Amino acid sequence: MKNDMSMEVLQTSPLWSDILPEDRKQLLGCLGASRAEYGKKSTIWSSGDMVPRMGMVLSGEIKILMEDLEGRQNVLANITPPDLFGEVFALAGAQSPVTVYTETGAEVLFLDVQKVTNICRDSCSFHRQFVWNLLALVARKNVTLNQKIQCVGQRTTKEKISAFLSMYQSREGKNPFTVPFNRAEMADYLCVDRSALSQVLAQMQEEGLIEYHKNEFRLTHLAMT
Amino acid sequence: MKNDMSMEVLQTSPLWSDILPEDRKQLLGCLGASRAEYGKKSTIWSSGDMVPRMGMVLSGEIKILMEDLEGRQNVLANITPPDLFGEVFALAGAQSPVTVYTETGAEVLFLDVQKVTNICRDSCSFHRQFVWNLLALVARKNVTLNQKIQCVGQRTTKEKISAFLSMYQSREGKNPFTVPFNRAEMADYLCVDRSALSQVLAQMQEEGLIEYHKNEFRLTHLAMT
DNA sequence: GTTAATCCGTTGTTTTTACAACAGAAGGAG
DNA sequence: CTCCTTCTGTTGTAAAAACAACGGATTAAC
Numbered sequence A, B: 001m002k003n004d005m006s007m008e009v010l011q012t013s014p015l016w017s018d019i020l021p022e023d024r025k026q027l028l029g030c031l032g033a034s035r036a037e038y039g040k041k042s043t044i045w046s047s048g049d050m051v052p053r054m055g056m057v058l059s060g061e062i063k064i065l066m067e068d069l070e071g072r073q074n075v076l077a078n079i080t081p082p083d084l085f086g087e088v089f090a091l092a093g094a095q096s097p098v099t100v101y102t103e104t105g106a107e108v109l110f111l112d113v114q115k116v117t118n119i120c121r122d123s124c125s126f127h128r129q130f131v132w133n134l135l136a137l138v139a140r141k142n143v144t145l146n147q148k149i150q151c152v153g154q155r156t157t158k159e160k161i162s163a164f165l166s167m168y169q170s171r172e173g174k175n176p177f178t179v180p181f182n183r184a185e186m187a188d189y190l191c192v193d194r195s196a197l198s199q200v201l202a203q204m205q206e207e208g209l210i211e212y213h214k215n216e217f218r219l220t221h222l223a224m225t
Numbered sequence C: 001g002t003t004a005a006t007c008c009g010t011t012g013t014t015t016t017t018a019c020a021a022c023a024g025a026a027g028g029a030g
Numbered sequence D: 001c002t003c004c005t006t007c008t009g010t011t012g013t014a015a016a017a018a019c020a021a022c023g024g025a026t027t028a029a030c
Helices: A005-012 A021-030 A087-092 A113-117 A125-152 A157-172 A183-190 A194-206 B005-012 B021-030 B087-092 B113-117 B125-152 B157-172 B183-190 B194-206
Strands: A034-038 A042-045 A053-060 A062-067 A073-079 A099-102 A106-112 A210-213 A216-219 B034-038 B042-045 B053-060 B062-067 B073-079 B099-102 B106-112 B210-213 B216-219
Touching: A005 A021, A005 A053, A005 A106, A021 A125, A042 A106, A053 A062, A053 A087, A053 A113, A087 A113, A087 A125, A087 B125, A106 A113, A113 A125, A125 A157, A125 A183, A125 B087, A125 B125, A157 A183, A157 A194, A157 A216, A183 A194, A194 A210, B005 B021, B005 B053, B005 B106, B021 B125, B042 B106, B053 B062, B053 B087, B053 B113, B087 B113, B087 B125, B106 B113, B113 B125, B125 B157, B125 B183, B157 B183, B157 B194, B157 B216, B183 B194, B194 B210
Parallel strands: none
Antiparallel strands: A034 A106, A042 A099, A053 A106, A062 A073, A062 A099, A210 A216, B034 B106, B042 B099, B053 B106, B062 B073, B062 B099, B210 B216
16 A cells, blocks of 8 residues: 555544554554545445444545435435544444445545454554554544433423533533534534524523524523523 | 452453453453442542543442433433443543442442553553453444434434334344333433323324334334334 | 332323424625 | 525424323232
8 A cells, every 4th residue: 555645634533643654554554454446426335234344534525324214314424534434333343324425436444443453463552552542532432422412312402402502611611602513503413403493592592591693602591491 | 459259240241251361360450450349328430520440340339320400410320240331431531421329339340541551561462352342342332322312313202212113123133022121211211201102102003003012012014104 | 918119001281392484694606 | 786505593383292190000018
């Protein structure tokens, strides 16, 4: 595998942090790395497939699709360089519940999960570093999933909003603060109807619980109902 | 650290699978293991604490508590031997959002996260195995969180139930199948009201979508609305 | 056997949400 | 500027859920 432009995105990925560029080539070998290019409208893998490798987007954009019980496919996420995908299911040895697809075309770096975990005989220090980075990454993903459940699991939209805003407020550490979502995305995250979200936000502002303008919010009553 | 009765539960934990009993003692050393006993009604750590170590229950029972925005503490999980706790937040380097508490008293084995990840110089093969086990464990936890979001994220209770039952049906691989929850627990998992759950279940049975008795369910229409 | 506790379903009421349709605001492209 | 698109809020209606309260059934405790 040659180094070229598209491999430079590795540097920006937390998966490769604290790994020297000169060690990268050898490590890619340890990890059974292979690169693949996909044209427009290609399916990288389908839901139900067993996926023995994890992918990293080098260029282009990748969509994670999941079909619901009625068979409608909806987009769970858009993945751009240098994001990982499929690592959780590959590591867990589980079927992929999602389809991975590219609309625009994409270039992907695949890593063999078996080789990632079977640290090589000479146990290169950068391989250890890589596993540690991976472990931290999966753990952080776990934390964000927990936070989402904490929001979505609330009974009413008002409580969902409260949990969501409290989370972002404490994450940003200031008040007012901004959230990286527009209304539609926020409704999607909270699994509620967009217009209902607007409605409840307006109601909460009337009640003096919050103030907001676009995606800047301010909690005016720290103890919220 | 001496081996004794309470350490035997290690054998039953997936974290220690494929690690020979004779290697365990050395590995515990590598991992900075320490054992602690807690009396009745002890707090092991509080929400907001930074937790540099993960815990494993050796005996007794441990409760994971989270307080909601109104300040009410509710039980997220009951942890019994040989379950792990705190590993995700320790690995992610995040504050613990939960309080860990024991009502009955408990004995806990703590492992130092730094030492877990800084694989020792001689890179003992069982240490590698341990990290791999840990990685697989965190990834599997991630998968179950995804599944929960898949259920809880549905808009209506009916859809939540459908997602939940489909998940268990395909997990069990048979029809009818049983779920390891009573109604209250199932409602809790789906984040809905218990009586509303009963209501919708009855309605779905009338519609011929499902049949059930206690916690045995049968999907009668595989394509569900 | 009696009592108590737990589990599950039912009912009725009130609150909340989803959904659809529309309208105004903001911003970008030509 | 004008057109077009995107984003956001509003309204009304129908559907759904939460909540509280109760009753029967099953099981456990004594």
